[in-house]
Amino acid sequence: MIIDKxxxxxxxxxxxxxxxxxxxxxxxxxxxxFGFLTVSAMVATYGIANRYFEDPRLVALLIIGVTTILLIxxxxxxxxxxxxxxxxxxxxxxxxxxSHQLRTPLSSMRWLIEFMSGSKSSALSSENRSNMEMLHxxxxxxxxxxxxxxxVNQVEDSRIVLEKNSVDVKYLTEEIVRGFSVLARSxxxxxxxxxxxxxxxISVDQRRLNMVIENLVDNAIQYSxxxxxxxxxxxxxxxxxxxxxxxxxxxxxxxxxxxIFEKFFRARNxxxxxxxxxxxxxxxxxxFIEAMGGxxxxxxxxxxxxxxxxxxxxxxxx
Amino acid sequence: xxxxxxxxxEAALQKSIGLTLGQEGYEVKAALNGEEGFKLAKAEHPDxxxxxxxxxxxxxxxxxxELKKDSATQDxxxxxxxxxxxxxxxxxxxxxxxxxxxxxxxxxxxxxVRKVKEIIK
Numbered sequence: 001m002i003i004d005k006x007x008x009x010x011x012x013x014x015x016x017x018x019x020x021x022x023x024x025x026x027x028x029x030x031x032x033x034f035g036f037l038t039v040s041a042m043v044a045t046y047g048i049a050n051r052y053f054e055d056p057r058l059v060a061l062l063i064i065g066v067t068t069i070l071l072i073x074x075x076x077x078x079x080x081x082x083x084x085x086x087x088x089x090x091x092x093x094x095x096x097x098x099s100h101q102l103r104t105p106l107s108s109m110r111w112l113i114e115f116m117s118g119s120k121s122s123a124l125s126s127e128n129r130s131n132m133e134m135l136h137x138x139x140x141x142x143x144x145x146x147x148x149x150x151x152v153n154q155v156e157d158s159r160i161v162l163e164k165n166s167v168d169v170k171y172l173t174e175e176i177v178r179g180f181s182v183l184a185r186s187x188x189x190x191x192x193x194x195x196x197x198x199x200x201x202i203s204v205d206q207r208r209l210n211m212v213i214e215n216l217v218d219n220a221i222q223y224s225x226x227x228x229x230x231x232x233x234x235x236x237x238x239x240x241x242x243x244x245x246x247x248x249x250x251x252x253x254x255x256x257x258x259x260i261f262e263k264f265f266r267a268r269n270x271x272x273x274x275x276x277x278x279x280x281x282x283x284x285x286x287x288f289i290e291a292m293g294g295x296x297x298x299x300x301x302x303x304x305x306x307x308x309x310x311x312x313x314x315x316x317x318x
Numbered sequence: 319x320x321x322x323x324x325x326x327x328e329a330a331l332q333k334s335i336g337l338t339l340g341q342e343g344y345e346v347k348a349a350l351n352g353e354e355g356f357k358l359a360k361a362e363h364p365d366x367x368x369x370x371x372x373x374x375x376x377x378x379x380x381x382x383x384e385l386k387k388d389s390a391t392q393d394x395x396x397x398x399x400x401x402x403x404x405x406x407x408x409x410x411x412x413x414x415x416x417x418x419x420x421x422x423x424x425x426x427x428x429x430x431v432r433k434v435k436e437i438i439k
Binding site: 100103104105106107108109110111112114115118143146147161207 | 328330331333335337338405422424428
């Protein structure tokens, strides 16, 4: 068994996957390529030197010289990549450990807050009740961010495991919008939902879809510039369910539109209007939609607003 | 009065869940580690057990296994309440006989209480 495992670690593909880099950036693979290059350089130098020089000692010296230079260059490149790859692996491990350690105290806090503001223990003054609500919102925001970081890690490791739930998308959307009502009111934003009647339930990962819709609604409110109307529309298109959200907010500058799905990317105008935001939301949103067999897109015009939509397949599971 | 045993090492959670379930009319017994949890389960024979997985002295999986092996406790429904959410953990807990598996970070207090009511009825 132990020998098996050792051979396993010689498998370059497995090893490179653990570094989370492509083959051409993977240190063990580069090492192999450089070995091959060095041997071919030795043979080539031998061939060329033999033709032009009579003295075999000179030929040998030349080969040694070329090989040494190649070895040094190779070592420098490979060790550079190795440091980078190791750093990226450590970073994701670090994120995972920190997030897990944060989740426990954060969920304890959440439940304690919920207990304190629960109706049956209402010894709270109305001011403290609203303070409690604020605490709750902050706490939920932190939990969401920690969850998001963990999800990003999973996406990057390509180990998203989807659950299957039968989901009523219209109902889910209404629930989520209700959860945002305090925030929306404080920003003077109105949210309208329109949906076709008799929409079928779809079989998707409810928690992930929840995060997707939350992200899109949250974005629409955050970038609505203090007032405006947001419309959500849900309809059936062939074998797909189309979900669309339209806001009249700050929009995304043309120059930056192709970057918005990148990790940690935030549009310049977005960062100016709204300092809060991790640049992870849309990255994870698209990753989830694609993992669930759907697709997503957007169109946007600066100062006019943005439109985001996604399609999810309607799979009848009886 | 229905009796619930809550095996969890974090005092803040013991308090919030324990008091809330108390208000809902349940008698809540608290155990702060796995060993104590198993002993209490045998002595008190609760109607439901809420079980964390990461516990001092004896982890939640071991407790669950022992509960399901012991004829005195094997019929008590167990809800696992934890922050571990790897597929392997969920599968193992369900295989060992957990009735339900809740990830703490994804549930509100209200939802946990609802789940408890559903199972205990």
